[in-house]
Amino acid sequence: MRRPTEPASPVQHAAWQAGRIPEVERVRPGLWSIPVPLPNTPLRYVLVYALELPGGVALIDAGWDTEEAYTALTTGLKTAGYAITDVQAVLVTHMHPDHYGLAGRVREDSGAWIGLHPADARLLRDRYEMPADLADRERRLLLRCGVPEGRARELAGASLGIRGFVSAGAPDRLIEDGDRLDLPGWDLTAVWTPGHSPGHLCFVSEKLLFSGDHVLAKITPMVAFHTQSPPDPLGDYLDALRKVGRLDVEEVLPAHEYRFPDLLGRVDHVIGHHVERLAEIERVVAGEPGLTCWEIAQRLTWSRPWESIQGFQLRAANNETLAHLVHLVSHDRLRTSENLYYR
Numbered sequence: 001m002r003r004p005t006e007p008a009s010p011v012q013h014a015a016w017q018a019g020r021i022p023e024v025e026r027v028r029p030g031l032w033s034i035p036v037p038l039p040n041t042p043l044r045y046v047l048v049y050a051l052e053l054p055g056g057v058a059l060i061d062a063g064w065d066t067e068e069a070y071t072a073l074t075t076g077l078k079t080a081g082y083a084i085t086d087v088q089a090v091l092v093t094h095m096h097p098d099h100y101g102l103a104g105r106v107r108e109d110s111g112a113w114i115g116l117h118p119a120d121a122r123l124l125r126d127r128y129e130m131p132a133d134l135a136d137r138e139r140r141l142l143l144r145c146g147v148p149e150g151r152a153r154e155l156a157g158a159s160l161g162i163r164g165f166v167s168a169g170a171p172d173r174l175i176e177d178g179d180r181l182d183l184p185g186w187d188l189t190a191v192w193t194p195g196h197s198p199g200h201l202c203f204v205s206e207k208l209l210f211s212g213d214h215v216l217a218k219i220t221p222m223v224a225f226h227t228q229s230p231p232d233p234l235g236d237y238l239d240a241l242r243k244v245g246r247l248d249v250e251e252v253l254p255a256h257e258y259r260f261p262d263l264l265g266r267v268d269h270v271i272g273h274h275v276e277r278l279a280e281i282e283r284v285v286a287g288e289p290g291l292t293c294w295e296i297a298q299r300l301t302w303s304r305p306w307e308s309i310q311g312f313q314l315r316a317a318n319n320e321t322l323a324h325l326v327h328l329v330s331h332d333r334l335r336t337s338e339n340l341y342y343r
Contacts, residue, residue, distance in 0.1 A: 034076030093212025104167030120199030146292025195237020
């Protein structure tokens, strides 16, 4: 019997450890894992899942809209015995470009329908059709966090380049929590798991959890507060973790890294990580009351020195800190006045 800490796919795990993109893999009869490369990111690839249907396939996620990604997707489908024209549906876990980006192009080439949760669908226009306005709102948020004016302008525009990796377009269907997807041969149910994005979806079928970015094998997904966030995204995320932890699941199929078996163990670990981060922030504020979010972020423990964090990752670090601060304030563990924080 596999131990809980062992990967469900030794092939995927070995590729991840070696810094390579894994091979296309037949996960189960009728189910394929197709790695689609990502440009200029340590994540390296998105795992797109192809579910065989009578006369075609449905995809869970799609990848970035680049020629390299499109070629990898079409080649992977060919390995599974299908062409891009055989795609009947694209179920998108969330609106981020490495998941939603290629969906529009797949629809153009195949006639497939695209499904997305309404909470993410509502944000597509601002994010991908009017990104300059969104960036200006983000700049004002960063200023309230205490980021200096020049740096705030720089960081607010740090993600504008991703617009080129998305074939924009509204979804054809909105998928709600608990919806059973009409995919012949599959008993697939949507599970709404907000936090990483407001409308993040997982899908569960036959004790398999297609987890998107909600639960990954090693990395803790980013949960940030930004101008498109609900009031407490971290609270939403922690609740959604507990929700999937109650599912009867034998294997997790995430969108990055590799498949793994121990869902509950991973959920407990990620919740523990956030509990520790919340406590660390409380200690910082207790020791130096009256700090801004930006100042608090610089005093926290990160995976590398603060001075080496740049661009979008620096904005993400600030906004992740803000998500934790918002959660602490909402639970009366901290208070705030004029964007400064106190115990």
